[in-house]
């Protein structure tokens with residue numbers, strides 16, 4: 001047959017947000033795995049850990065003591081990758097050795113005083129306080145003339161490089177626009193200019209109409225496996241309304257996002273009956289003072305697990321040198337995730 | 344001070360081959376690590392493993408028996424991600440859901456009949472046979488009208504997703520040009536058009552002149568830590584002559600590449616006294632029939648280890664959502680690698 005069957009034939013799919021492609025090999029899901037398997041997830045953590053630098057009342061690396069906070073808590077990273085005082089100078093040796101000073105700010109946000117919780121096991125009301133703190137942090141950094149872009153992200157689980165299980169995320173605010181954000185800016189701007197509408201608004205209505213990759217939804221937000229997902233159970237979280245950035249959120253938007261975050265993370269935990277590792281983060285307009293009406297706020301979840309709590313997807317040889325590759329199709333991943341939704 | 348000091352201040356560096364940036368935070372190398380550590384490397388493997396599907400004389404997944412090969416051996420992957428018969432049709436739903444059939448060929452190359460060897464412990468003469476097989480495989484695939492680009496790569500070590508320690512690499516030949524290659528094509532073409540010379544020839548002479556990031560060299564090839572390296576001990580291997588692809592290699596070039604591959608991998612093993620995991624692969628002109636005089640053949644080594652055999656770099660939250668980030672500078676990495684060179 002010459003017809004391309006997306007559930008059977010090798011093909012590539014376009015990531016409309018970055019302009020890059022992912023290779024999909026659906027026929028290959030039956031491949032046996034003899035390679036590395038992951039250690040069991042850590043033993044259940046205590047509610048308070050005297051050795052944790054994020055728990056209330058404990059001492060941090062810089063000698064300061066955390067307040068005995070009761071819900072959320074934000075502070076500047078003691079080992080910040082970005083510092084406000086870095087010079088902004090540029091070095092350029094003939095276009096071959098090019099470097100630019102990159103000042104910025106790194107913040108840490110504790111989601112809860114409880115050392116043993118995860119987003120999936122927090123109440124929606126408590127997650128709402130986290131979303132509201134993101135809004136406040138974004139507003140402050142967005143107004144800082146040093147800051148050109150704000151990345152809010154969570155590394156969850158030892159497999160994703162989290163050095164502490166205490167529920168927390170980071171904010172890295174850079175002077176320049178990081179490449180991943182720049183690609184999404186360019187694609188959304190191009191679509192807006194050429195088609196006179198918002199790329200993700202149009203994409204979301206098509207997804208809602210086809211109903212093949214939706215995981216869950218509420219009045220404000222939708223979680224789906226994007227058509228171009230690279231990680232096996234990657235999802236994207238989008239507001240139904242055209243929200244450009246966190247500063248446009250209403251109290252209802254915060255509540256709706258909190259509800260979706262709880263459902264997506266609980267569904268992940270259910271899938272392989274394990275605390276699901278992931279990196280998660282939000283993309284929104286850059287903080288350069290522009291309005292960026294083409295920008296549509298969204299979150300990405302990038303989880304590494306493939307087949308069980310101990311078998312992950314490796315993004316290695318072909319992925320690093322060629323393009324990302326996946327076996328299970330985004331459509332089957334969405335189906336599996338829907339079945340794992342908490343009822 | 345307002346002067347940018349590359350060994351002290353946070354900055355970003357331009358990857359001239361892709362046009363993308365890496366964030367460098369040199370002040371952060373003293374950060375303590377409390378996160379995941381890696382298991383010890385596998386126990387020493389036997390010279391022959393009756394359960395290995397790559398050892399001579401053994402049965403493979405498709406029921407075929409391997410020949411009792413004496414040096415190198417190539418066959419078509421039994422679980423190929425790419426198949427020649429996939430239809431090439433395109434699906435395009437309004438520019439929002441875009442997919443293209445991707446036919447291709449996946450090959451496996453055994454480096455040696457010995458199950459327990461690695462490139463670092465093979466003789467240069469035996470590695471030369473591997474290089475010559477790459478040349479033969481490339482010539483055959485390059486001539487196949489189905490094939491538009493050829494990726495030769497090795498995933499070494501369980502940490503890099505290798506499912507079998509038997510020394511081997513893979514070749515994935517795709518119909519279309521994968522994104523990483525396409526970025527390098529575009530940048531080299533642009534430089535050639537604008538400056539009338541080869542980007543990597545000019546870059547290599549600057550590196551040889553500065554002598555700050557060179558790891559080792561011989562008459563034909565140079566191994567260096569690129570100015571824009573993202574992995575802690577990433578290296579690039581370049582021919583001194585302007586070679587566009589493997590089809591231009593002389594017997595001397597093969598020998599010189601074999602010598603450099605042995606020295607780079609042995610130096611990696613020495614660095615943390617452990618069999619060093621990595622993904623490695625070669626980039627060369629696409630196989631579309633064009634001459635691509637702007638293309639300069641080269642290899643990339645992407646090794647994950649950061650501080651010891653058990654502490655790796657995680658490319659997670661900020662890296663996945665923003666841009667790659669590193670702490671140790673490419674200049675100190677090159678110095679450490681030079682000290683680890685076998686004498």
Ligand SMILES: O=P(O)(O)O[C@H]1O[C@H](CO)[C@@H](O)[C@H](O)[C@H]1O
Nearest residue numbers: 313314316317318319325504506
């Ligand atoms: O084909 P292998 O060696 O079993 O698989 C390995 O290399 C492939 C190509 O880089 C990756 O897609 C897989 O995730 C990895 O486990």
Ligand SMILES: O=P(O)(O)O[C@H]1O[C@H](CO)[C@@H](O)[C@H](O)[C@H]1O
Nearest residue numbers: 161163656657659660661662668
């Ligand atoms: O700052 P952390 O949580 O110690 O570090 C973690 O997240 C950072 C940002 O994604 C990464 O650069 C590190 O490799 C990772 O281990």
